[in-house]
Amino acid sequence: WWSGVEVGPPDPIFGLLEAYNKDERTNKVNLTVGAYRDDQGKPYVLNVVKQIERDNLDKYKEKEYAGILGYPSFHRAAIEFALTPQEKHVKENLYVSAQAIGGTGALRIIALFLAKFFPHQKTIYVPAPTWGNHAPVFRSSGLNVETYRHFKPETCGFDSEACYEDLRKIPDNSLILFHACGHNPTGIDPTLDEWSQLSKICKEKNHYVFMDMAYQGFSTGDLDRDASALRLFVRDGHQLSYAQSFSKNMGLYGERVGAVTILCDTPEEKAALESQLKIIVRPMYSNPPINGARIATEILTNENYRSQWLVEMKNMADRITSMRTSLKDALAKHGSTLDWSHVTKQIGMFCFSGLSAEKVDALRNEYGIYMTRDGRISMPALCSSNVDYVAKAIHEITK
Ligand code: PMP
Numbered sequence: 001w002w003s004g005v006e007v008g009p010p011d012p013i014f015g016l017l018e019a020y021n022k023d024e025r026t027n028k029v030n031l032t033v034g035a036y037r038d039d040q041g042k043p044y045v046l047n048v049v050k051q052i053e054r055d056n057l058d059k060y061k062e063k064e065y066a067g068i069l070g071y072p073s074f075h076r077a078a079i080e081f082a083l084t085p086q087e088k089h090v091k092e093n094l095y096v097s098a099q100a101i102g103g104t105g106a107l108r109i110i111a112l113f114l115a116k117f118f119p120h121q122k123t124i125y126v127p128a129p130t131w132g133n134h135a136p137v138f139r140s141s142g143l144n145v146e147t148y149r150h151f152k153p154e155t156c157g158f159d160s161e162a163c164y165e166d167l168r169k170i171p172d173n174s175l176i177l178f179h180a181c182g183h184n185p186t187g188i189d190p191t192l193d194e195w196s197q198l199s200k201i202c203k204e205k206n207h208y209v210f211m212d213m214a215y216q217g218f219s220t221g222d223l224d225r226d227a228s229a230l231r232l233f234v235r236d237g238h239q240l241s242y243a244q245s246f247s248k249n250m251g252l253y254g255e256r257v258g259a260v261t262i263l264c265d266t267p268e269e270k271a272a273l274e275s276q277l278k279i280i281v282r283p284m285y286s287n288p289p290i291n292g293a294r295i296a297t298e299i300l301t302n303e304n305y306r307s308q309w310l311v312e313m314k315n316m317a318d319r320i321t322s323m324r325t326s327l328k329d330a331l332a333k334h335g336s337t338l339d340w341s342h343v344t345k346q347i348g349m350f351c352f353s354g355l356s357a358e359k360v361d362a363l364r365n366e367y368g369i370y371m372t373r374d375g376r377i378s379m380p381a382l383c384s385s386n387v388d389y390v391a392k393a394i395h396e397i398t399k
Helices: 014-022 047-059 072-083 104-118 134-140 160-169 190-204 228-235 267-285 291-301 303-333 341-345 359-365 388-399
Strands: 096-102 122-127 146-147 175-179 208-213 243-245 258-264 350-352 376-377
Touching: 014 350, 047 291, 047 303, 072 096, 072 258, 072 303, 096 104, 096 134, 096 267, 104 134, 104 243, 104 267, 122 134, 122 160, 134 146, 146 160, 146 350, 160 190, 190 228, 190 359, 208 228, 291 303, 303 341, 303 388, 341 350, 341 376
Parallel strands: 122 146, 122 175, 175 208, 208 243
Antiparallel strands: 096 258, 243 258, 350 376
C-alpha cells in the first residue's frame, strides 16, 4: 500500500532535537527548542501550577467533554488578560473565542476561518523572518503566504521604513500577521511609536490585522507592556483577531493551552462567527482538552494564584534577561571584539545571534552546540554551567 510514500524532510526544530538526543558528547548543549529551563538546565513546572493541580483534583469531580469551542469561563479569563476587563468588546461581550490546542491550534483555527470567509485576497502577509511553523500552518489551511520586511541585518534591529513601505505597497484589504510581543525568531519588537504608525498604515489601507501573542508576560516580565501593541490596535478601532498561547508564560507546554479570539461588531455577527468556528473545529478534534484550560483559568481568575504566578513568571523572564548579559560578558571575556550588543537589546525567549548557517553547523560539529540554522538561540537553555562554554565556542568560530 505504501511503497510509493517517500521519506519527508524532518521538522527543522524537532528534527534537530532528535540529532541532539543521539549525540553522545557529554558537554553537548541544546539551544533549539523554545522551552524554559531553570538554572540547572532542567524543565520547570511552576509551583503555582502544581498547587492548582492538587486543588483541582478536589474541585472538579468529572472529566466530561467541554463544548466544541471549550469553556466560556476560559474565553472570558483569556480576553480579560489580553485586553483588560474594561475594554469595550469585553464589556459588551462582542467577541468569539475558541479554546485551542496551544497557540499552534489557535493559528490553525483562524487560518481555516480566514481561508473560508475572508472576503478579499486569501494571502496572509507575515514578517520576514517569522516563526518557522507560520507558513506551514497557513499554507496547509488554504492561505497563500507572502512576507513584509521586519528585520534589518545591518543593525540587528527593526526595519521600520522597509516595513511601512511594504505594508503600503501591498493591495488594500490585505491580511497582516504581527507578532504581538517577543518576535520569534528575532527578539526585535517595534517601539510603541512604531506600532502606532503600523496601526495607522493598516487603517489607511484597510488591512485586516491578526496578532499572534505567544509570549504575553514572558517577553519582558510585564504582562501589560507585552500586551500594549495589541491593546493599541484595538483602541485604534481595528476589528482584529488574535491568538494566545499559555505554553511559555504558564509553563504548560505539553498541556496544549491556547485561544483564538475574533472581535466582532454586533451580537448577530457574533452568533454567525461562533457557529462557523464550531463547524471548523468539530470535524478536526470535536472539542479541546480540559486539564490545561482549567489550570490557566484558575491562574487568571483567582487573585491568590495570580499573584504567585506573576512572581514566578517574572523570575523566569528575569533569568532569561540575566543570561543575555552573561552571554555578552563571557564573549567579551574570551576576547571577542565583535559587536554583541544585540544580545542584550533583543527581548523574549530568543536571541537572533547573527551567526550564519555555516557557523551554526560548525558549532554543532565541533562543539556539540545545537541551534537552528538561522542562528536563533533559545536563551533559557543557557544556564550558569554552560554559558561560558557556549560563549567560548562562539568566539572560537567567529574570530
Ligand atoms: N506563535 C509563535 C510566534 C510561537 O513562537 C509559538 C511557539 N513557539 C507558537 C505560536 C505556538 O505556541 P504553542 O507551543 O502553544 O503551540
